[in-house]
Amino acid sequence: MIRLVIFFLFIVMFSIFAVASAVLLYHFINFRFTKNQHNLLIISFIATSFILGFFEFSLFFSINWDAVASFISEKIHLPANSDIVRPPF
């Protein structure tokens, strides 16, 4: 369940970045002074974005999110008779 929630949040944020990057690229390519100017800069941005996106997805799907949640809840050390409701993981 926690994995799904985090995945949903990640996909939403990644989509926002992807759309923002596409709009930014379109704007830059369309309004640059000459037709072939700054190609290296544009290609560098696209390549770096893809590489970072690849690493993000690789890391996300390689993480055992339940283990991470357990580790964090152990570190927090909530007392047994606490009024705070323990999270369901």
Add this chain to the structure above:
Amino acid sequence: MLSVREGEKIISVYRRHPFVLALELLPLVVFSIIVVAAAFAVVFIFVSESVDLIKMVFFIMVFFLHIFLVAIFMELADYYLDVWILTDRRVISVEQMSLFSRVTYEFELEKIQDIEVDVRGILPTLINYGDIRIRTASESRDFVFKQVGGPTHIKDAITQAMRNYSAKKPGEGENISF
């Protein structure tokens, strides 16, 4: 993309001084370094505890680096899309106000009345960048090109272009014989 008129020649293209761009990019670069350093510090502390936690820390680090990459490219796009173009007939000013806001002005060289160069501060004086303000015959507004490198040199180039333009055009009262 901008286009010039038939027979018009581009003399120079001017942008803001690269030092100004560096100042704008510096906070983003510093934050990127801080994020990477913090990630490695957390990994160093918890290295023997949980592999998944380390992966999560690197995931968050890469995510933030992605944010900074987009922000850096936005600053670069804003820098490269602010441009002044001096041709042998006019000056074209293109200013990218924000991502979806862009203002383009152009004025004929013969309409220019005054050119003012404004260099203020220690850094602008040492690095040689400042503002150029052009006043035209129009009453609407002055044209200002901010933080441009070598403003005095640009002023001289515009003045020279104005003289060349006046020399090419037939003057008033000149007798034209058929």
